[in-house]
Amino acid sequence: MGMILEVKNLTKKYGGLTAVNDMSFEIMRGEFIGLIGPNGAGKTTLFNVISGFEKPNSGSIRFDGMDITGLKPFRIVNLGISRTFQLVRSFRYLTTLDNVSVACLSQRGKEISNIVGINNYASTLLASVGLIDKARLPPVILPHGDLRRLEIAKALGSNPQLLLLDEPFSGLSHEEAEGIISLINKLREEGLTIFITGHVLRELMNLVPRVIAMVQGKFVIDGPPREVANHKLVLEAYLGRGEGFA
Amino acid sequence: MLTKIRQLLSIYKKSIKNFFPSLKAGTKNIIKDLPNQLNNVKMRIFTFKSGLTILCLIILILFPIFPETEYYISILMYAMIFAILAASWDFLVGFVGQISFGHAMFFGISGYSGALLIQNLGISWFASIFLGAIVAIFLGLFIATPCLRLKGPYLALGTQAFALILFNLMLSQKELNITQSFTDLDYILQYFILMGFMIISLSIMLIIVKSKLGTIFKSIRDDQICADASGINTTKYKLIAFIISSFFAGIAGGLYMVKISSVSYGNFLPLYSFYAIIMAAIGGLGTITGAAVGSFIFFIIQEIFSELFSASGGQMEAFANYGPVLVFALFLILVIRFADQGIMKPAVERLKELFDLLMGR
Numbered sequence: 001m002g003m004i005l006e007v008k009n010l011t012k013k014y015g016g017l018t019a020v021n022d023m024s025f026e027i028m029r030g031e032f033i034g035l036i037g038p039n040g041a042g043k044t045t046l047f048n049v050i051s052g053f054e055k056p057n058s059g060s061i062r063f064d065g066m067d068i069t070g071l072k073p074f075r076i077v078n079l080g081i082s083r084t085f086q087l088v089r090s091f092r093y094l095t096t097l098d099n100v101s102v103a104c105l106s107q108r109g110k111e112i113s114n115i116v117g118i119n120n121y122a123s124t125l126l127a128s129v130g131l132i133d134k135a136r137l138p139p140v141i142l143p144h145g146d147l148r149r150l151e152i153a154k155a156l157g158s159n160p161q162l163l164l165l166d167e168p169f170s171g172l173s174h175e176e177a178e179g180i181i182s183l184i185n186k187l188r189e190e191g192l193t194i195f196i197t198g199h200v201l202r203e204l205m206n207l208v209p210r211v212i213a214m215v216q217g218k219f220v221i222d223g224p225p226r227e228v229a230n231h232k233l234v235l236e237a238y239l240g241r242g243e244g245f246a
Numbered sequence: 247m248l249t250k251i252r253q254l255l256s257i258y259k260k261s262i263k264n265f266f267p268s269l270k271a272g273t274k275n276i277i278k279d280l281p282n283q284l285n286n287v288k289m290r291i292f293t294f295k296s297g298l299t300i301l302c303l304i305i306l307i308l309f310p311i312f313p314e315t316e317y318y319i320s321i322l323m324y325a326m327i328f329a330i331l332a333a334s335w336d337f338l339v340g341f342v343g344q345i346s347f348g349h350a351m352f353f354g355i356s357g358y359s360g361a362l363l364i365q366n367l368g369i370s371w372f373a374s375i376f377l378g379a380i381v382a383i384f385l386g387l388f389i390a391t392p393c394l395r396l397k398g399p400y401l402a403l404g405t406q407a408f409a410l411i412l413f414n415l416m417l418s419q420k421e422l423n424i425t426q427s428f429t430d431l432d433y434i435l436q437y438f439i440l441m442g443f444m445i446i447s448l449s450i451m452l453i454i455v456k457s458k459l460g461t462i463f464k465s466i467r468d469d470q471i472c473a474d475a476s477g478i479n480t481t482k483y484k485l486i487a488f489i490i491s492s493f494f495a496g497i498a499g500g501l502y503m504v505k506i507s508s509v510s511y512g513n514f515l516p517l518y519s520f521y522a523i524i525m526a527a528i529g530g531l532g533t534i535t536g537a538a539v540g541s542f543i544f545f546i547i548q549e550i551f552s553e554l555f556s557a558s559g560g561q562m563e564a565f566a567n568y569g570p571v572l573v574f575a576l577f578l579i580l581v582i583r584f585a586d587q588g589i590m591k592p593a594v595e596r597l598k599e600l601f602d603l604l605m606g607r
Contacts, residue, residue, distance in 0.1 A: 051475070077477035085475070091468035093532075094461065102465040105458055106477025118458065158477040 103157025348409025382496025530588020
């Protein structure tokens with residue numbers, strides 16, 4: 001129990017542009033949190049820094065009490081944080097089963113696959129996202145919704161404690177999104193901490209009990225969805241300022 | 247300047263520290279997966295492709311029985327040596343996605359070290375091949391440490407730069423002829439020894455790429471960022487791949503050195519790097535066996551051209567000397583234009599269709 005992720009004064013600049021500006025927040029184990037902000041707010045950059053794909057300019061990230069700032073991505077995965085990508089990535093010339101197997105071959109994933117066997121482990125993960133019948137197919141022929149499921153299966157291969165889902169609903173039809181939502185709820189039942197981003201307020205508002213709002217890299221508010229949705233700065237970011245009307 | 251040198255030194259120190267764990271990890275993985283692999287082998291033994299392979303091997307083995315094939319056996323011997331080199335290149339490029347334009351340097355350094363060891367320590371030609379290949383591994387680590395930080399064309403150029411430097415260093419060296427040699431053996435025996443090396447080397451490479459280690463390699467090739475995000479230490483595995491690739495390139499280089507019984511700058515010819523590339527491309531990247539097919543086709547066509555030009559006499563005879571480079575250039579154009587996936591896969595598919603037709607399916 002307790003705090004699983006602690007982000008303190010995190011700042012990431014690209015030249016003159018400050019993508020993440022002094023962000024601080026805490027996530028407790030088992031929580032289900034959303035991160036919202038309009039496009040360009042810095043959500044993906046924040047995920048990139050937490051998962052090790054970018055180094056922050058200043059600030060720190062602690063995972064389960066351990067300082068993970070600046071560690072390489074594969075090390076962070078093997079400590080227990082998995083992420084998915086906004087634009088789905090997969091291994092083009094491998095079968096979907098092999099796609100998942102790769103994550104099962106990570107150091108952390110091997111702890112499980114050494115016991116149950118890698119094929120069993122990967123198959124179980126594929127089955128849990130509902131893609132087992134497409135095990136031998138290449139990812140290129142899968143529809144977008146299935147690709148998102150595959151991404152989640154791959155992220156689960158390394159047996160994470162914290163799952164970062166970057167805009168998992170973008171490009172999905174209503175049914176496909178419903179499927180992902182039920183998958184997420186299943187994962188929550190197993191105790192996984194899930195941190196999810198999105199820029200469409202409606203999806204997240206009905207889904208997560210707590211939302212962090214981010215505008216232009218800066219922290220705006222952290223609270224229940226209703227409160228966040230009514231916050232002045234959040235409304236301004238999405239709807240614009242009301243001045244200049246007759 | 248000094249800080250850059252210090253940085254480079256610490257990088258090398260780190261990679262040397264990583265070397266034995268990497269090696270241990272790599273071999274442990276392969277050995278652990280072996281029972282599964284043997285099962286896979288059983289399942290694959292009775293496919294059309296394996297039948298075809300066995301047929302080709304039988305033809306190769308029975309070839310010396312036919313009369314007046316001595317001259318062609320010599321060509322086939324070189325084809326087998328370069329098959330190993332091309333396969334080692336395909337291993338690195340077709341399966342891990344790391345492009346090397348300097349494989350000739352592993353080919354050469356292995357022969358050079360082997361020759362020195364024979365000369366100064368009196369070891370056998372057989373040992374010199376393996377010891378030379380181990381030297382090639384160390385060269386591979388030396389090169390890989392800076393070069394693997396580069397991607398795509400820059401990695402290719404980086405490896406090529408090192409290869410050219412080595413080649414230039416060797417230009418000033420005298421040719422070294424080894425006294426005790428492989429060529430003292432009976433011609434046919436040489437042929438079968440080389441065939442044995444080729445079959446074993448290619449088999450080992452095939453086993454590796456079809457194992458779970460191969461899956462990891464392919465993931466790095468397909469999307470390195472995704473592989474990182476899946477928890478794979480891509481740096482470590484790229485290093486392991488480089489070690490394996492340079493080892494087999496070294497085996498090929500050692501075989502070449504004992505076959506020609508000498509080592510000079512000619513063992514380091516940059517052209518040989520491109521031979522490996524074109525042979526693997528002809529056969530098809532990402533197949534291993536395709537590289538061998540490419541090598542044989544390359545040498546056979548080269549021989550045909552060479553004979554055509556010599557026979558016609560007069561002006562054409564001059565071209566006979568340029569045979570190798572001409573064939574290489576011609577093949578490069580044809581492959582890029584007509585068979586960019588290699589010719590082996592389509593050819594095997596056509597043959598399978600023909601076979602099915604004949605079998606009435």
